[in-house]
Amino acid sequence: MSESNWGRWGPDDERGTLNLLAPEAVRAAVACVREGRTLSLSLPIRGATSSPAPATVPHLRGRPLPQHFMSVDAGDYAAGARPIGAGLRMADDAIVVTPHGTTTHMDALCHMWAGDELYNGHPAGRVRSYGATRCGIDKAGPVVGRGVLFDVPRLRGVRHLAAGDRVPAADLAACGAEIRSGDIAVVRTGWPLTWEDSPEAYWAGQPGLSAGAGRWLADRDVAMVACDNAAIGGLNERQLADEDLGDDLHLILLWRHGIHLAEMLWLEDLAATGRTEFLFVAAPLVIEGGTASPINPLAIL
Template sequence: MLDEPNNWGRWGAADERGALNLLTPETVLAAASCVREGRVLGLSLPIRGATSSPAPTTVPHLRGRPLPQHFMSVDGGDYAAGTRAIGAGLKMADDALVVTPHGTTTHMDALCHMWSGDELYNGHPADRVRSYGAGRCGIDKAGPVVARGVLFDVPRLRGVEHLAATDRITPEDLEACGVELRPGDVAVVRTGWPLTWADGPDAYWSGQPGLSAGAGRWLAARDVCAVASDNAAIGGLNERQLADEELADDLHMILLWRHGVPLLEMLWLEELAAASRTDFLFVAAPLRIEGGTASPVTPVAVL
């Protein structure tokens, strides 16, 4: 499957950052010039509650995935025996957070997340991905992402609130958005799909719109440093929440595995879309989870 264009070896045999290598100091400085208003918008979904509360059911997630668990000690009913006195009448509440990022909250996929055969991105051995973490291409290798973000608002292009579950975004759709894409940009693709959660989980779980394989190749050919979207898998999903593409056309294979392009999934893009800005400073810093396949993130758009 590496007969088609790819980034293996482009930044050396030891490379584990992939297209994030495009974020040179010059690229970051150019991205900063997108800040014209000083307004900051958060682009993440909230993490709410624990399984003992109804809160997680109010946040979009894929069916059957372990939901984030947020426990607090303040009421004595969760993971610790009440608040802790720390002298002079002061008390302190503690938190414990358990998150399986994929399919449950806003997150960034590492280059070790998916692969084919015996090799990760850039030919690193896949047998280094073990239960204790990935020895190569983990999320800790990514580092902070500070780049020019470019919004492809496909629902606005089509004049709809959100795309249909069966919609697949084509290169022609991306071109028709009329935005300028530069090497090192983060392509931010809006489908509007999180809005369907208001109609109930079954509506959200009926499938998902996303990029077609052709659109993924179109973005990779333009040297984006990352691709972000408000859907759960960058590509589309069927009603069983699985991708329909053959392995060669799977969006994770095209972007993560072949081109080393990290993916940011399950963003909230409605305020950004309402701002009518197609370019902005994009900032996201994954946690330095050694050998992690992903990290929760709070992407930020600075307008």
């Protein structure tokens, strides 16, 4: 497999390996559905402007938390909000979310790069404060394909991996899941379970894929990599990656291979089913020039 997917789908490509999810791949993925049961793989977006609710959901320390508040509610009615019609009232709300590090989300190909070029050689100067005019999340489109679960804690016989764990390619291979070109690789570390112990436990670092595991997945031509940790790769206690640029997972997957990433999934319900193959469905919001979007990934069994 090439060290890069630049030029593989032409000089104007902004979707990377999502190009692999052609109609025939989607039709083949539907064959994974045997029960018709659907599971959400998303953490909740829980927030308010005047309560500690966001702190009850895993997130990286210091990141702006989701803000969700009612813009029209009973208090507004008491202040004289107009009724819609005879006997009818309306509630409305507003939400502010910074996806990276605070909720289940999908990274765009413009999220990270090295030098002066984005994925596929697009100029990095196209990423500005008003958004990215190249490789934004609005270019990704819906993701529908065969999901494959790599349950590393189950392989090792532990509840969750340790903060310092960097999953080698050998562990992914040992999970026994058959991986094919165009699959969505879903990797469980179990790390969200540490939030039940305390935020400090969650913030002590995070397990993740090693650079070798990232290359192993890229060599198998996956369409997307999704994980229940916050960065696909591991993080130290300062919530930073220790790898150098050559081994950085975001650069290996997003930048070199055009593989979109989905982070901070909730995989415990899926893991409990014992299923390793399923139909994976996710759709990012069409945020023009966005570096990411909240998603609610689904596993259809």
